Amino acid sequence: DAKTTQPPSMDCAEGRAANLPCNHSTISGNEYVYWYRQIHSQGPQYIIHGLKNNETNEMASLIITEDRKSSTLILPHATLRDTAVYYCIVRVMRAAGNKLTFGGGTRVLVKP
Amino acid sequence: NAGVTQTPKFQVLKTGQSMTLQCAQDMNHEYMSWYRQDPGMGLRLIHYSVGAGITDQGEVPNGYNVSRSTTEDFPLRLLSAAPSQTSVYFCASSRAGQTTDTQYFGPGTRLTVL
Numbered sequence: 001d002a003k004t005t006q007p008p009s010m011d012c013a014e015g016r017a018a019n020l021p022c023n024h025s026t027i028s029g030n031e032y033v034y035w036y037r038q039i040h041s042q043g044p045q046y047i048i049h050g051l052k053n054n055e056t057n058e059m060a061s062l063i064i065t066e067d068r069k070s071s072t073l074i075l076p077h078a079t080l081r082d083t084a085v086y087y088c089i090v091r092v093m094r095a096a097g098n099k100l101t102f103g104g105g106t107r108v109l110v111k112p
Numbered sequence: 113n114a115g116v117t118q119t120p121k122f123q124v125l126k127t128g129q130s131m132t133l134q135c136a137q138d139m140n141h142e143y144m145s146w147y148r149q150d151p152g153m154g155l156r157l158i159h160y161s162v163g164a165g166i167t168d169q170g171e172v173p174n175g176y177n178v179s180r181s182t183t184e185d186f187p188l189r190l191l192s193a194a195p196s197q198t199s200v201y202f203c204a205s206s207r208a209g210q211t212t213d214t215q216y217f218g219p220g221t222r223l224t225v226l
Contacts, residue, residue, distance in 0.1 A: 036215075043116075043202050043217025044155065087154065097162050098143045098206040098213040099170065102154030 004088045009107040012082075018075040020106055022088030025069045032093050033064060033071045036100070037084040044087065044102075047073065078110045113138050116218035118203050124224045125193040133188040133221050135203030142208040144186040145170070145215070146178065148199040155202060161186055162208065193225045 005023040012018040034049040085105040147155040157170030161180040
């Protein structure tokens with residue numbers, strides 16, 4: 001699986017958009033970008049994933065650059081409940097057992 | 113659906129003791145996995161299963177055994193607990209063969225080995 005680089009932490013104001021960057025310069029053509037988050041002491045939660053097109057769901061938007069070497073997760077209107085560690089993971093879809101390899105993630109603190 | 117459930121929520125063991133962490137899912141998912149998370153770290157894969165009767169090792173399998181006799185259950189056994197196994201353990205499940213392979217995680221078991 002390709003390695004990802006994320007900033008260790010970032011703050012965001014409540015009600016504003018949170019833009020979380022992820023670098024994955026060694027991504028292969030068949031690898032997807034996945035985002036999960038982990039709210040304190042809970043199990044990780046799936047957010048979104050994409051291959052090369054921008055994706056949007058009820059939780060977030062995912063913007064992938066044309067060369068696919070980086071991406072940005074956008075939380076459009078951050079709330080206090082979005083305070084969590086956000087993990088960017090790059091992997092092929094349906095890898096053996098759907099395994100996930102977690103890095104350090106970005107610790108996001110949403111402030112009132 | 114209850115999703116992925118784990119028991120117990122908390123456990124304290126003495127060095128050398130054995131125990132089994134339970135994981136169950138009611139979503140008829142083929143894939144199940146066990147991860148551990150040490151303080152301030154990301155999750156690391158211990159063992160995983162792609163179906164009943166089939167298991168394989170992850171990144172950190174030493175000191176742990178698994179079995180998968182049913183689709184629903186995937187217990188994790190600590191053979192002889194060591195302080196280095198103090199961690200939070202998460203079980204996850206997902207469906208095979210779909211266009212999306214979202215993993216669903218349980219609430220975790222917090223284990224302390226003295």
